Amino acid sequence: MLPSIPTKLKQLHTQGYKIVIFTNQGGVATGTVKAADIQHKIEMVIKAIGVPMQAMIAACKRGMYYLR
Numbered sequence: 001m002l003p004s005i006p007t008k009l010k011q012l013h014t015q016g017y018k019i020v021i022f023t024n025q026g027g028v029a030t031g032t033v034k035a036a037d038i039q040h041k042i043e044m045v046i047k048a049i050g051v052p053m054q055a056m057i058a059a060c061k062r063g064m065y066y067l068r
Helices: 004-014 026-030 035-049
Strands: 019-024 053-058
Touching: 004 019, 004 035, 019 035, 035 053
Parallel strands: 019 053
Antiparallel strands: none
């Protein structure tokens, strides 16, 4: 993480913006990554940055939008 990122996200939060993480985690669908591990990593990022955030995780199951 670049040092300027937490500062900028804190500034945006102070200005009233909602911070949202979008991530594609197709590895959960293939079994190469555990959902709990992804959740833990996201929680650690949020804790490290220190502002409220919401995370949207895509491609966790095979379906019509799964591109592999």
